[in-house]
Amino acid sequence: MEIVNEKQELLRLLRGGILRSVPRGEEKGEEKGKKKFGVLFSGGLDSTLLAWLCKEEGLDFACYTAAVEEAGTREREGEEEGEGEEVRRKGLKEAEDLRWARRVAADLGFELRVKTVGVAEVEEILREVVLLFGEEDVVKVSVALPFLVGCRQAREDGVKTLLYGLGAEELFAGYARHRRVRREDLNKECRAGLAALPERDLYRDWLVAKAAGISLRAPFLAEEFVEFALRLPASCKLSTPNGENGENENSEDKVILREIARDLGLGEVAGRKKRAVQYGSNFLKALEKLAKRNGFKYKRDYLRSFFPPRNLKLGCLFSSGKDSAFALWLTRRAGCRVVCLVTLKSRNPNSYLFHTPAVELAELQAEAVGLPLVLQETAGEKEAELEDLRAALRTAKARHGVEGVVTGALWSSYQKERFERVASEENLKVFSPLWHCNQETELRLAVANFEVIFTSVAAQGLDKSWLGRRITAEDVERLAELNKKIAKHFNQTFLKFGGINVAGEGGEFESLVLDGPKELFKKRLVVLESEVVEEDENTARLVVKKARLEEKVKEEEKGKEEEKRKEEEKGKEEEKGKEEEKGKEEGEMSIPEKHKKGAKKKFKCAVLTVSTSKFWRRERGESEEEVADLSGKIAKELVARAGHEVVFYDLLPDEEEKIKEGVSSALKSGADFVVTSGGTGLTKSDLTIEVVSRLLEKEMPGFGEIFRLKSYETAGVGTAAVLSRAVAGVVGQKAVFCLPGSPDAVRLALSEIILPEIGHILKHARE
Numbered sequence: 001m002e003i004v005n006e007k008q009e010l011l012r013l014l015r016g017g018i019l020r021s022v023p024r025g026e027e028k029g030e031e032k033g034k035k036k037f038g039v040l041f042s043g044g045l046d047s048t049l050l051a052w053l054c055k056e057e058g059l060d061f062a063c064y065t066a067a068v069e070e071a072g073t074r075e076r077e078g079e080e081e082g083e084g085e086e087v088r089r090k091g092l093k094e095a096e097d098l099r100w101a102r103r104v105a106a107d108l109g110f111e112l113r114v115k116t117v118g119v120a121e122v123e124e125i126l127r128e129v130v131l132l133f134g135e136e137d138v139v140k141v142s143v144a145l146p147f148l149v150g151c152r153q154a155r156e157d158g159v160k161t162l163l164y165g166l167g168a169e170e171l172f173a174g175y176a177r178h179r180r181v182r183r184e185d186l187n188k189e190c191r192a193g194l195a196a197l198p199e200r201d202l203y204r205d206w207l208v209a210k211a212a213g214i215s216l217r218a219p220f221l222a223e224e225f226v227e228f229a230l231r232l233p234a235s236c237k238l239s240t241p242n243g244e245n246g247e248n249e250n251s252e253d254k255v256i257l258r259e260i261a262r263d264l265g266l267g268e269v270a271g272r273k274k275r276a277v278q279y280g281s282n283f284l285k286a287l288e289k290l291a292k293r294n295g296f297k298y299k300r301d302y303l304r305s306f307f308p309p310r311n312l313k314l315g316c317l318f319s320s321g322k323d324s325a326f327a328l329w330l331t332r333r334a335g336c337r338v339v340c341l342v343t344l345k346s347r348n349p350n351s352y353l354f355h356t357p358a359v360e361l362a363e364l365q366a367e368a369v370g371l372p373l374v375l376q377e378t379a380g381e382k383e384a385e386l387e388d389l390r391a392a393l394r395t396a397k398a399r400h401g402v403e404g405v406v407t408g409a410l411w412s413s414y415q416k417e418r419f420e421r422v423a424s425e426e427n428l429k430v431f432s433p434l435w436h437c438n439q440e441t442e443l444r445l446a447v448a449n450f451e452v453i454f455t456s457v458a459a460q461g462l463d464k465s466w467l468g469r470r471i472t473a474e475d476v477e478r479l480a481e482l483n484k485k486i487a488k489h490f491n492q493t494f495l496k497f498g499g500i501n502v503a504g505e506g507g508e509f510e511s512l513v514l515d516g517p518k519e520l521f522k523k524r525l526v527v528l529e530s531e532v533v534e535e536d537e538n539t540a541r542l543v544v545k546k547a548r549l550e551e552k553v554k555e556e557e558k559g560k561e562e563e564k565r566k567e568e569e570k571g572k573e574e575e576k577g578k579e580e581e582k583g584k585e586e587g588e589m590s591i592p593e594k595h596k597k598g599a600k601k602k603f604k605c606a607v608l609t610v611s612t613s614k615f616w617r618r619e620r621g622e623s624e625e626e627v628a629d630l631s632g633k634i635a636k637e638l639v640a641r642a643g644h645e646v647v648f649y650d651l652l653p654d655e656e657e658k659i660k661e662g663v664s665s666a667l668k669s670g671a672d673f674v675v676t677s678g679g680t681g682l683t684k685s686d687l688t689i690e691v692v693s694r695l696l697e698k699e700m701p702g703f704g705e706i707f708r709l710k711s712y713e714t715a716g717v718g719t720a721a722v723l724s725r726a727v728a729g730v731v732g733q734k735a736v737f738c739l740p741g742s743p744d745a746v747r748l749a750l751s752e753i754i755l756p757e758i759g760h761i762l763k764h765a766r767e
Contacts (some may be wrong), residue, residue, distance in 0.1 A: 348380025
């Protein structure tokens with residue numbers, strides 16, 4: 001393939017990106033001999049290209065590699081020396097990234113700085129990383145570990161800036177999902193992946209680097225380089241065109257980068273296949289070992305053990321708005337013990353830290369949720385208001401014995417860092433359950449679970465008509481569209497900020513919660529008198545002059561009466577049905593027919609679609625039509641048409657922990673049976689069967705056999721039916737069915753097997 005001009009231009013742009021990324025000159029106070037910058041190095045294609053171009057430019061740098069090393073040992077487990085049973089601990093193989101880094105650095109003359117840690121050391125680092133993110137995401141944590149170790153080694157060497165290869169995989173089709181899209185859609189998929197980088201990867205890496213005192217730079221994300229790469233044809237990225245509907249496993253990815261590497265004499269590196277950093281560095285393997293040593297079956301459960309116990313007394317920083325109310329609810333739902341609310345009432349309407357509109361209503365809200373309120377007034381002066389926060393936290397400790405603080409921080413580092421600093425100085429732990437939640441998703445969930453009104457607006461496209469009325473899902477759609485419209489108007493790229501903050505964290509609007517889930521809000525807040533003050537067409541605020549609480553008991557009683565009436569009607573219908581069937585002779589029925597006759601007719605169903613590409617489309621806030629989950633749509637329609645109720649639906653990525661978590665949530669949703677589609681094939685990313693099989697208490701081999709037979713005979717699949725690993729089984733008294741991802745497969749399985757037999761299956765499962 002002749003792509004000489006494209007290669008030359010890419011090289012020129014990448015060199016430019018590198019030169020703009022490296023620090024200029026020797027910094028003040030820096031010791032002589034210290035390297036000005038470093039390159040996070042795995043011996044792979046991307047990091048080697050960066051290092052080689054740095055060397056060609058005559059730049060002063062070192063390469064940094066982090067890995068886990070541990071030899072096998074024999075130890076005695078017992079309380080006293082010499083007691084207990086001798087245990088052989090299997091060591092770890094040499095980390096692949098470490099082996100490649102050493103070999104490539106030696107061949108190409110790079111200075112390599114290696115930091116290796118043992119499995120026991122990883123446990124100490126884990127404590128920092130888990131609490132740094134405030135969550136137990138296995139992928140995020142296992143990627144962050146080698147980052148943190150490498151960054152710290154660089155900082156010890158006096159290096160303050162590190163270059164790394166983020167962006168190359170998305171730009172040049174380096175992931176398996178790129179091989180599953182059509183040739184003409186490849187750049188669209190690359191662009192979509194880039195749009196997810198800030199939330200998925202950039203923030204994680206930035207947070208880790210910041211904790212180590214390092215400034216991270218990603219030359220592959222230089223704007224001109226990105227724009228040029230996104231204009232390259234698919235043939236520059238994948239060597240073999242994909243089929244119309246399927247993945248081509250034989251495609252070589254990142255074609256043009258590999259050819260550039262060969263041209264530069266980096267032949268061995270040019271052929272190396274991608275190895276995710278958590279695998280190549282052995283940190284994920286170390287995490288698995290630590291989980292087992294500590295008695296945990298799953299890595300996520302082990303990471304969860306790093307969090308404080310659920311009986312820790314917590315105070316919630318409460319502003320009267322949606323974020324703090326949502327954070328409070330999530331914390332309570334997780335089983336944590338919230339003992340009070342803490343509210344700062346600022347006299348400065350432009351406070352840098354604290355929400356001010358309608359904050360005085362926090363007293364009524366505290367009564368509504370049944371928690372005592374610590375109310376602290378503040379002048380709202382920048383930085384000085386932190387001392388008022390400190391006073392409020394001390395009061396909460398003295399009165400209620402709080403040991404930690406919950407915040408509704410979403411994306412504001414300014415706010416979160418200051419809360420954490422003051423709390424840390426007062427020996428309080430900080431939990432921010434919404435931290436870095438997708439903004440649109442957060443608002444959708446908030447308005448779905450709470451009665452929210454806006455008390456102020458201050459953004460282009462918003463006006464006083466938004467104030468004082470309940471915000472709905474349709475309003476969220478309007479805000480999302482407004483965001484896109486404004487961003488497009490200013491011609492922003494994904495690397496720049498544009499549009500509005502859909503969650504309102506940029507001051508676009510302020511909110512007030514009137515009511516929420518009944519397990520949280522025992523009473524409802526009612527605004528009796530208010531006034532709208534308009535400053536200009538896009539800036540206005542709602543002044544609440546009078547409000548009160550109303551009991552929710554009447555509404556609940558009304559709901560119970562309605563439910564009772566429906567049950568009575570349902571009972572009458574069932575009796576009528578029995579009378580109509582009375583004439584049928586029991587002796588003429590087969591045993592399965594008798595079982596079906598006695599089985600319940602209507603059930604609740606959960607539908608799950610396993611698809612990484614669809615998952616990320618939804619996470620980016622794309623509409624249902626854009627996500628295009630046809631299989632999920634068909635499943636829901638068929639289930640509803642059969643008279644059953646769909647009570648749970650979700651999209652999951654092809655990740656073991658996420659699938660397990662999704663299926664577990666579906667089983668807890670009240671569903672009688674769960675239908676999953678996707679992830680049943682033979683590729684490495686197909687994990688649904690492996691995950692679900694471990695959850696099943698009893699399998700139904702006949703389901704898979706009949707499904708494959710019907711696929712072979714009637715669905716036109718032919719002998720390709722052998723590729724399907726569709727399974728079914730029982731968990732507790734619930735049935736789980738795992739189907740292939742194709743719409744036809746879902747239609748066939750539900751219409752001809754599952755729905756005709758579900759009553760029969762569940763009857764036996766519950767006996």
